[in-house]
Amino acid sequence: MTTAEQHVNVTINGKRLSVPAERSVILALWEAKEPLYQEASCLEGVCGACRIMVRYANDPEVRMALACQTNVEAEMEVLFSQFPDQPPHHYQLTQQASSDNETTLTQLNETFPQLDHCRHCHGCTIACPKGIDVEEGMRLANNGELTAAGELFITCVMCDLCVSSCPEAIAPSYVALFARRATAINRPLPTNLAQRLEALQRGELTIEY
Amino acid sequence: MASGIPYQQALLEYRVNTSRPQRYPQLSLSADECASLLQAHHPDYAADSREILKVGINRHDPCHPKLAALLQSAPQIDHRVLENAPLTETEVLVIGSGGAGCSAALVAAQHGANVLLATKLRLGDSNTVMAEGGIQASIEPGDTPQRHFDETLRAGHFSSNKRLVEQMVLDGPDVVHWLIQQGMQFDLDEQGNLATRRAGGTSKDRVLYYRDYTGLEMMRVLREAVRNTSAIKVAEHSPVVELLSNGDGHCSGALLYSIEQQQYTVVKANSVILASGGMGRLHLNGFPTSNHLGATGDGLVLAYRLGARVQALDSFQYHPTGFAWPRTLAGTLITEGVRSAGTWLINNRGERFIDELAPRDVVAAAIIRECDEGRGVALETGRQGVWLDTPAVELRTPGILSRRFPKLIALCDNAGVDPEQSPLLICPTLHYQNGGVVISESGETTVPGLYCAGEVSGGIHGKNRIMGNALLEIISFGRRAGAAAAACHPPGNGELSVAHLERFRHEIEKSGLDTNATAPLLFPPYAGFERRPA
Numbered sequence: 001m002t003t004a005e006q007h008v009n010v011t012i013n014g015k016r017l018s019v020p021a022e023r024s025v026i027l028a029l030w031e032a033k034e035p036l037y038q039e040a041s042c043l044e045g046v047c048g049a050c051r052i053m054v055r056y057a058n059d060p061e062v063r064m065a066l067a068c069q070t071n072v073e074a075e076m077e078v079l080f081s082q083f084p085d086q087p088p089h090h091y092q093l094t095q096q097a098s099s100d101n102e103t104t105l106t107q108l109n110e111t112f113p114q115l116d117h118c119r120h121c122h123g124c125t126i127a128c129p130k131g132i133d134v135e136e137g138m139r140l141a142n143n144g145e146l147t148a149a150g151e152l153f154i155t156c157v158m159c160d161l162c163v164s165s166c167p168e169a170i171a172p173s174y175v176a177l178f179a180r181r182a183t184a185i186n187r188p189l190p191t192n193l194a195q196r197l198e199a200l201q202r203g204e205l206t207i208e209y
Numbered sequence: 210m211a212s213g214i215p216y217q218q219a220l221l222e223y224r225v226n227t228s229r230p231q232r233y234p235q236l237s238l239s240a241d242e243c244a245s246l247l248q249a250h251h252p253d254y255a256a257d258s259r260e261i262l263k264v265g266i267n268r269h270d271p272c273h274p275k276l277a278a279l280l281q282s283a284p285q286i287d288h289r290v291l292e293n294a295p296l297t298e299t300e301v302l303v304i305g306s307g308g309a310g311c312s313a314a315l316v317a318a319q320h321g322a323n324v325l326l327a328t329k330l331r332l333g334d335s336n337t338v339m340a341e342g343g344i345q346a347s348i349e350p351g352d353t354p355q356r357h358f359d360e361t362l363r364a365g366h367f368s369s370n371k372r373l374v375e376q377m378v379l380d381g382p383d384v385v386h387w388l389i390q391q392g393m394q395f396d397l398d399e400q401g402n403l404a405t406r407r408a409g410g411t412s413k414d415r416v417l418y419y420r421d422y423t424g425l426e427m428m429r430v431l432r433e434a435v436r437n438t439s440a441i442k443v444a445e446h447s448p449v450v451e452l453l454s455n456g457d458g459h460c461s462g463a464l465l466y467s468i469e470q471q472q473y474t475v476v477k478a479n480s481v482i483l484a485s486g487g488m489g490r491l492h493l494n495g496f497p498t499s500n501h502l503g504a505t506g507d508g509l510v511l512a513y514r515l516g517a518r519v520q521a522l523d524s525f526q527y528h529p530t531g532f533a534w535p536r537t538l539a540g541t542l543i544t545e546g547v548r549s550a551g552t553w554l555i556n557n558r559g560e561r562f563i564d565e566l567a568p569r570d571v572v573a574a575a576i577i578r579e580c581d582e583g584r585g586v587a588l589e590t591g592r593q594g595v596w597l598d599t600p601a602v603e604l605r606t607p608g609i610l611s612r613r614f615p616k617l618i619a620l621c622d623n624a625g626v627d628p629e630q631s632p633l634l635i636c637p638t639l640h641y642q643n644g645g646v647v648i649s650e651s652g653e654t655t656v657p658g659l660y661c662a663g664e665v666s667g668g669i670h671g672k673n674r675i676m677g678n679a680l681l682e683i684i685s686f687g688r689r690a691g692a693a694a695a696a697c698h699p700p701g702n703g704e705l706s707v708a709h710l711e712r713f714r715h716e717i718e719k720s721g722l723d724t725n726a727t728a729p730l731l732f733p734p735y736a737g738f739e740r741r742p743a
Contacts, residue, residue: 022535022536022537023536023537024537027536027537030735030736030737033737034737035736035737035738035739036736036737037468037502037732037736037737037738038330038446038468038469040502040736041330041331041334041335041501041502041503042334042338042339042501042502043501043502043541044339044538044541044542044620045616045619045620045623046338046339046341046422046424046425046616047331047333047334047338047339047501049330049331049334069620069623070623071537071624089437090437090439091437092437093392095390130619150394154420154422154615155422155615155616155619156429157425157429158333158429158432174433177392177429177430177433180392180394180430181391181392181393181430181433182392183394184389184392184393184394184430185389185390185392187389188401189386189389190395190397190401190402190403191400191401191402192348192349192350192402192403193346193348193382193385193386193402193403195348195350196346196347196348196382197382197383197386200354200379200382200383205353205354205355205379206354206355207354207355207358207375207378207379208355209358209371209375
């Protein structure tokens with residue numbers, strides 16, 4: 001390094017720190033010799049461990065974000081958050097004729113009885129660090145359109161920020177996961193896979209060496 | 210090392226084009242050319258990448274020095290902890306909650322066992338969740354398990370355990386079927402068939418995928434399946450700090466440390482499945498890593514102390530395409546799928562220099578050669594890289610990046626880079642431990658009662674793994690280990706013991722090694738973790 005690196009002042013978990021710029025919140029913390037190990041894992045935005053609340057300078061809004069995907073900026077405030085576990089739900093999916101069938105929909109409503117309580121407050125959608133239209137997904141799921149609901153959540157990392165922001169305890173990320181799993185399980189087995197499984201069962205494919 | 214062109218200058222000089230000149234007449238190399246390229250430029254082949262182990266069952270075998278230091282470190286506890294820590298019992302103890310650990314736990318539970326699944330971070334925090342390229346299974350009409358077998362062996366330089374590979378490739382289609390039954394989605398083509406793409410070092414489209422989120426999709430489904438299985442209890446933020454034996458040499462439990470309570474717990478079990486993953490966070494040879502924060506080789510260290518034989522601990526995968534820049538993404542992986550989609554690698558002169566779908570070790574060595582010889586792009590951090598020519602693939606096939614690689618686009622977006630307009634500067638990143646604990650077809654180690662599955666185990670990938678075989682391996686062997694461990698019962702009713710630790714400590718002393726160095730290392734030093742002494 002030939003020139004001294006630029007530093008910015010930030011407040012993280014109530015502590016005032018001078019950290020090098022051009023870093024994610026996590027890398028900046030580590031370079032400032034601050035411990036962080038429970039609220040971090042993948043460091044590439046797919047595990048949801050590093051949930052934070054962020055307030056930028058001159059902006060009253062508190063935003064939800066992932067610390068590994070958020071760069072430090074001068075005078076930002078960051079609070080790492082431990083969120084309560086998701087409300088318990090238990091279900092076992094069994095294969096049905098299609099994903100949008102009566103049995104699966106009844107099971108969805110029994111597993112997530114709050115699903116039809118949505119107040120349309122947008123809290124879940126605003127909280128999502130992946131830009132998913134969570135509320136629309138819940139509308140679709142409640143409407144029995146499970147495949148369409150699941151499609152909206154392709155990029156969901158189960159950070160559960162939507163869960164913690166729902167005043168009706170709907171657990172949106174888990175509703176969407178139910179919808180996605182039901183879609184996968186209830187789809188006809190792809191032909192190329194089915195044929196290969198049959199050939200293996202008939203003992204036609206062996207390995208020689 | 211010659212210095213390349215500075216990053217800013219190279220970026221200004223970059224021009225997108227639908228064709229690129231070649232630096233060499235042939236981009237595909239013969240076996241001999243590959244061998245000499247690896248010898249000259251792959252980190253595994255450097256003189257300081259290898260030393261001989263002095264302690265333990267593999268003494269006289271080669272090992273990377275940084276890993277050797279941990280394998281030959283003294284234990285941090287002694288017998289007193291067994292007297293002081295509370296005891297809990299289970300039938301099967303699974304350590305690690307990535308794809309291998311979760312599938313092992315699910316199958317053990319299905320076979321009637323009560324399972325405790327202990328994990329250092331949270332349930333599912335693992336390398337699996339980041340393994341986005343896909344999973345191999347020969348399902349296309351023109352492909353066969355035999356071809357999958359042959360290509361796995363060839364890419365691994367013919368040093369794999371053939372029996373394990375045979376079993377894995379024959380498991381492939383059923384593994385995919387099982388994953389679908391758990392609720393995992395895969396990309397389909399217009400006819401509703403599973404879509405496939407080609408991995409480097411292979412000749413057929415055999416990688417099944419879900420956008421560039423395959424591992425994420427797998428992990429969120431397996432995690433939910435585990436949470437919905439009442440026979441599985443999950444202990445999060447609870448790393449294992451020692452394996453325990455029952456005095457007859459049978460692995461019969463482990464000592465866990467709760468990070469939240471700062472307390473130790475002794476777990477007594479009929480059998481233990483170690484699925485603790487790899488060691489990228491050791492940053493071998495100073496490389497950045499694509500691995501998650503907990504990948505510190507701790508499971509390997511504990512198994513070695515208990516007497517489990519290991520193999521090929523001098524062989525590691527440096528994945529060719531890790532981000533070199535921007536800084537916030539350094540080390541983060543760009544999936545091989547991007548090269549599989551036709552994206553080229555070019556040096557600072559705009560020349561292609563290797564078949565982008567050659568085996569990973571060969572591509573990585575070729576990138577390092579370009580940098581060593583002054584044809585790289587230099588960063589102010591002192592590191593060098595070459596370009597992944599994303600604008601050119603976008604120009605040839607408009608929309609391909611956003612359609613096929615939403616995760617890459619999202620990562621770049623957050624970091625303020627536009628891969629459709631600017632090439633990505635990449636360099637190899639420490640990705641995978643090719644070797645590991647020796648296992649049998651059912652995941653048994655040389656220690657009775659101790660099973661291994663996933664990256665911590667060795668023998669399948671030889672000296673180089675091909676894309677998609679890791680996700681296949683973790684489920685194939687995770688399920689097998691789960692079934693075998695559920696049927697395993699220890700002889701007698703022996704007391705739990707740490708006698709193996711005393712023996713190991715004694716061996717270290719005798720060999721003249723430093724007894725002040727201790728392990729396991731649970732987090733990389735920069736994470737600032739400190740454990741309460743036992």
